[in-house]
Amino acid sequence: MHKNQSIKVATIVQHFENKKLRNFLAELAIEEILVSSSEMEKEFNDIVLSLKKANLKKELNTLLEKAKSKL
Numbered sequence: 001m002h003k004n005q006s007i008k009v010a011t012i013v014q015h016f017e018n019k020k021l022r023n024f025l026a027e028l029a030i031e032e033i034l035v036s037s038s039e040m041e042k043e044f045n046d047i048v049l050s051l052k053k054a055n056l057k058k059e060l061n062t063l064l065e066k067a068k069s070k071l
Contacts, residue, residue, distance in 0.1 A: 013025045 013022055013029065016022045016025065
């Protein structure tokens with residue numbers, strides 16, 4: 001996102017497959033900004049990191065379940 005300043009909020013929101021999460025992010029995007037831009041950037045990065053960790057955990061659990069079913 002830092003390298004491509006033309007990325008729009010809609011592009012980011014559409015990236016997520018989960019409809020509930022996509023709707024939440026869309027609503028969040030139109031909320032009044034109550035934090036500074038530097039705080040917002042840090043918060044955004046923390047959220048992205050958290051989502052990546054959750055996705056990795058989900059993938060790991062899926063692989064573990066596959067491995068268990070083959071035993």
